[in-house]
Amino acid sequence: MVLDLVLIGLAIAVFPLSVTAFVLVLSAERGIWKGLVFILSWLACFVAVLAAVLLTTGGKPPAPDSPPSTASSAVKLAIGAGLVGYGWYRHVRRRRTGGPSASSASSGSSGGLTARLDRISLGTAAGLAPLLQPWGLVAAGAATVVDADLSETSTYLALFAYCVLATSSLLAMEVYTTFAPVSAHARLRKLHAWLRTHQDQAIVSVTLVVGLFLVGRSIHQLVS
Template sequence: MVLDLLVIGLIITLFPLPIMAFVLVVSAPRGTRKGLAFILAWLACLVTVIAIVLLLTGGQPPPPRSPPSVAALAATLVIGVGLIFYSEHRRRRRRRTVASPDSAANARSADSARSGESLNSRMDDATGWSAAALAVLLQPWGMVGAAAATVVQADLSHGASFVALMAFCLLATSTLLAMELYAVFSPEKAQHALRNMRAWLERHKEPAIVVTCLVLGLWLVGRSLYQLTG
């Protein structure tokens, strides 16, 4: 369970879409306050999902080969397969975009630029509640679902399970926390660095989405099949 949660947490913290949104949040007026609201809502989602699973299991892992145990592994397998298919879908879409004529690509670039400007404007006027809602909407729920299926194996009678759950929440939030702290303690440098990060992510977000989803999907499929057939 520990290794699975660490892998899932690492992929979540590297997933580009929430990072791009958080950069916009922190770069807006009163960005550090909005960023804190984003992080608190993000953490609240993770903690709520974990708490619901532990409430259902009573903090005790189901016996191996029992229906709840098999159901959790089956859910992990389905999520893993879904992530692999989603990765392939994004890869094919990017491939079609690259192969499209220059005029269509330029039109899409212009649309993307206008969309980015519009989002920037909305974030300037956004409140802390808006930032929190954005965190909930952009939570990679498929990956969080995989974490929930893994938490079924948690045994709260052992302190290691508490440590693993806390480590997962912190790891899944670590990129956001690092950017928030950077913005608090070095606001001028942070603004420049975050703008550069956003520009880089806009150019590379599609390959990053493809790779992160594929890696986690293969991991989940491999682990679930091993445990189902072992």
């Protein structure tokens, strides 16, 4: 379970769409406060998902080869296949529509998004966080947490580390902007420019790596 959560947590942390949106939130007026409520809402959503799974399982992993265990592996297999399919779709679409025109369209849309995010309230920033989470990856994490055993202290540490790891990129940008706003904004502008031109490649890489890992892991669990 730990290895799965580490990989999924890293994938969530670097997922380009949520990182790009958070960069724009930080760049807005009162961006530090908006970024803070964004992170708190993001974490609250994570905790709510984990709590729902643990309440369902009672904090006890299903017995090996039992129907719940098989169902959990099948769900992870479906999620992994979905991530692979989505990554392949983005790859094919990028090859068909890539080029200067696609880059220009992305630039224009991000400019409009920047203008909209500059005017959002703190409440809206909090509401955006759950919407911008990569829910395919969050679902993969939830399916993995089914195997959590709350009778062991290490499980609590693993779940805490998973939440922090999945939020680490946002936390790092928030802290950097708070204590070094001038240099942070300059670096965040460069990060946003890079993401604007490499977003599709990054999404394809993240979804394919996690998807293939989940597919292989789930097949192994189902046949062993």
